[in-house]
Structures are given as structure tokens and as C-alpha cells.
Amino acid sequence: MTNAAIIGTGFYVPSRVVTNEDLTQWMDTSDEWITERSGIKERRWVEQDEAGVTIETGGEMGAKAARMAIEESGIDKNDIDLILYATLSPDVVFPGNGVFIEDLLGLNTVGAMDIRNQCTGFIYALAAADGFIKAGTARTILVVGQEIQSTALNLTDRGRDMAVLFGDGAGAVVVQATEEDRGIISSVLHSQGRFARDLFGEAPMSTIKDRINADLIAQDRHYPTMNGPMVFKHATRRFCESIKEVLEKSGVDLADVDLVIPHQANQRITDAVGARMGVPEERMFSNIAKYGNTTAATIPIAMAEAENEGRLKKGDLLVTVAFGSGFTWGANLIRW
Numbered sequence: 001m002t003n004a005a006i007i008g009t010g011f012y013v014p015s016r017v018v019t020n021e022d023l024t025q026w027m028d029t030s031d032e033w034i035t036e037r038s039g040i041k042e043r044r045w046v047e048q049d050e051a052g053v054t055i056e057t058g059g060e061m062g063a064k065a066a067r068m069a070i071e072e073s074g075i076d077k078n079d080i081d082l083i084l085y086a087t088l089s090p091d092v093v094f095p096g097n098g099v100f101i102e103d104l105l106g107l108n109t110v111g112a113m114d115i116r117n118q119c120t121g122f123i124y125a126l127a128a129a130d131g132f133i134k135a136g137t138a139r140t141i142l143v144v145g146q147e148i149q150s151t152a153l154n155l156t157d158r159g160r161d162m163a164v165l166f167g168d169g170a171g172a173v174v175v176q177a178t179e180e181d182r183g184i185i186s187s188v189l190h191s192q193g194r195f196a197r198d199l200f201g202e203a204p205m206s207t208i209k210d211r212i213n214a215d216l217i218a219q220d221r222h223y224p225t226m227n228g229p230m231v232f233k234h235a236t237r238r239f240c241e242s243i244k245e246v247l248e249k250s251g252v253d254l255a256d257v258d259l260v261i262p263h264q265a266n267q268r269i270t271d272a273v274g275a276r277m278g279v280p281e282e283r284m285f286s287n288i289a290k291y292g293n294t295t296a297a298t299i300p301i302a303m304a305e306a307e308n309e310g311r312l313k314k315g316d317l318l319v320t321v322a323f324g325s326g327f328t329w330g331a332n333l334i335r336w
């Protein structure tokens with residue numbers, strides 16, 4: 001039977017470190033408040049020039065992570081026959097960022113598809129990669145998760161609940177067909193659009209002429225907004241349900257799972273899920289203190305770091321799980 005195995009990982013974060021203390025120059029906040037509510041100590045934000053233009057594009061960040069994943073996998077880049085690109089912050093309104101990677105890496109017209117599922121984007125992308133490989137549509141897929149979020153944050157007191165949480169970054173994996181008994185075992189995917197407006201970026205929007213106007217900007221409606229307590233409540237519940245569901249689907253016990261990589265939303269969410277499910281701290285991966293929430297990039301960045309730290313070895317059982325805007329949520333069970 002053909003399986004879809006992850007054979008290489010890579011990541012890239014901008015070199016600019018923004019500490020909690022740095023944020024106090026723009027908004028009324030403190031290291032104590034941010035650490036206690038989120039576990040975040042610092043995040044990476046891409047540099048901008050004086051006109052506010054970033055020194056690198058999201059596509060370029062994704063390409064750096066992808067080059068590392070390709071090198072680690074040992075494949076020839078020309079083996080890649082499909083790109084799946086998860087992001088909520090594409091460089092332009094259209095096309096999606098996948099095509100920029102095709103160009104930057106010189107991938108010779110292979111298919112490129114963007115996946116717009118926010119914090120759950122990488123879970124959906126891995127499920128899609130598994131499906132494409134098992135259906136015979138592709139054999140070697142480059143899966144990227146990347147965000148530039150710092151340019152969309154409201155750095156005033158009005159936006160401080162969100163601005164302190166989010167960071168920029170990119171992660172990538174190479175997924176390849178194998179006859180070995182490893183790879184993506186199962187995935188579960190969910191959405192509930194009733195809550196779309198409890199965590200969303202509204203403008204620019206296609207439902208009004210010119211998509212953005214002075215009124216919208218005056219009302220801060222071009223910044224993302226979030227109902228924090230509502231997100232917290234749903235996220236902890238859905239993380240737990242997804243872990244259970246993906247394990248039950250394959251008849252695997254949680255006790256046999258070597259590592260859980262939860263989407264790095266918030267350390268309090270990770271801790272609540274770990275406590276509720278009885279997963280010991282050493283089996284719940286966390287790097288949120290260093291990078292904040294990088295949305296679709298948290299899981300591939302974490303995969304690359306976990307592998308580099310020796311916490312993810314060939315044959316290990318891994319669960320990835322996420323919840324985010326939409327609301328969307330889901331999980332993958334993977335034999336590494």
C-alpha cells in the first residue's frame with residue numbers, strides 16, 4: 001500500500017526579535033501580562049523599511065524554509081510534482097503564494113495550490129497531501145506554512161489583545177509516496193462558520209466597491225479582531241476532541257503517541273489540553289515562548305525543531321492538532 005511519508009523538514013524565521021518589553025513602547029501592556037496569559041516572551045517580525053515595506057516577502061520566507069526541507073530530504077527539487085501552500089497572509093490578494101514558490105525555486109511549472117484555513121491550514125494541507133499521494137495525483141509534494149502577520153497588527157491599545165500574540169515565520173516539509181509502513185495514517189477536519197466573525201480579518205473585502213475605504217480604516221476594520229475568551233473556550237474543547245477522534249479512527253491509544261505537536265496558539269491552551277487529556281509536558285511540544293503564534297507556520301516550524309532536538313525520530317507516532325479562525329479545527333496522526 002502506498003503511504004505519504006514526511007521525509008524532510010525546514011523552517012525560517014526573520015532575524016528581528018521583538019520582546020514583550022519592546023511592545024510596551026507602542027501599547028499599554030507588560031511582560032508579566034503577556035507571559036501569564038500566553039506564555040510568549042518574544043516573537044520574530046519581519047523588518048520593514050521607512051515606507052513600511054517588508055525587506056522580504058512571505059514567498060521568499062517560504063522558499064527559505066522549503067530549500068532546507070528539500071536539502072534534508074535528499075531529493076532532487078525536480079522530483080517535486082505539487083506545491084501546497086498554507087497561509088492566511090498571502091503577499092498579494094491574488095494569486096496565492098504557492099506560485100511564487102514555484103518561481104523562486106525554479107520548479108518547472110508544477111501545480112501550486114493555496115490552502116486558506118488559518119491556524120488549521122497545515123493540518124488541512126497534510127491531509128490534502130496524503131489524499132493526492134494515495135490517489136496517485138502526485139508522488140512528491142512540497143507543503144509550506146508561512147505567515148507575515150506583523151504588518152496587519154493594530155499596535156495601539158485598541159489592538160493589544162491580538163498584537164501581543166502573533167509572529168511571522170515559515171516552515172516546510174517534503175511529503176513523498178512510500179511503500180514503507182510509515183507516513184500520514186489518518187486526518188480529521190472540521191469547520192463551523194457560525195463563529196467566523198469571532199476571529200477574522202474583514203477588510204479588504206470583495207463585498208464593497210474598491211474593497212477598502214476611509215470609513216473602514218477609521219473604524220479599524222482593516223485589522224484582525226478576536227473574541228479572546230470565546231476562542232479560548234472553543235479551542236481547548238476542539239483540540240481535545242480532535243486528538244481523540246484521529247486516534248479512534250486508527251485504533252491507536254494516546255499512551256502510544258510519542259509526541260503531540262499542538263498548533264502554538266497560546267501556552268495556556270496547550271497546558272489546558274495537556275492536563276485534560278493527561279499528556280505529560282515532555283510529550284506536548286512547545287516553542288511559543290520564542291515565536292508567538294505564527295498561524296499556519298507553527299506546526300511545520302515545530303516539526304523541524306522537534307526533529308533537530310531529537311524529539312521526533314523515524315518510527316515515532318506523532319499527533320498534530322490545531323484550531324483557528326473559521327472556526328476550523330482538525331488533527332493528523334503520523335508515523336514519522
Ligand code: ACO
Nearest residue numbers: 029033037119160161164228229231232235265266323324
Ligand atoms: N496587555 C495588557 N492588558 C490587556 C492586553 C494586553 N496585551 N490585552 C487585553 N488586555 C486587558 C483587557 O483590555 C482587559 O482589561 P479590562 O478588564 O480593563 O477590560 C483585561 O486585559 C482582561 O481581558 P480579557 O480579554 O478578559 O483577558 P483574558 O484573560 O481573556 O485574556 C486572551 C485575553 C489572552 C486573548 C485570552 O482570551 C486568550 O488566550 N484567548 C485565546 C486567544 C488565542 O489564543 N488566540 C490565538 C489565535 S486563535 C488560535 O490560534 C487558536
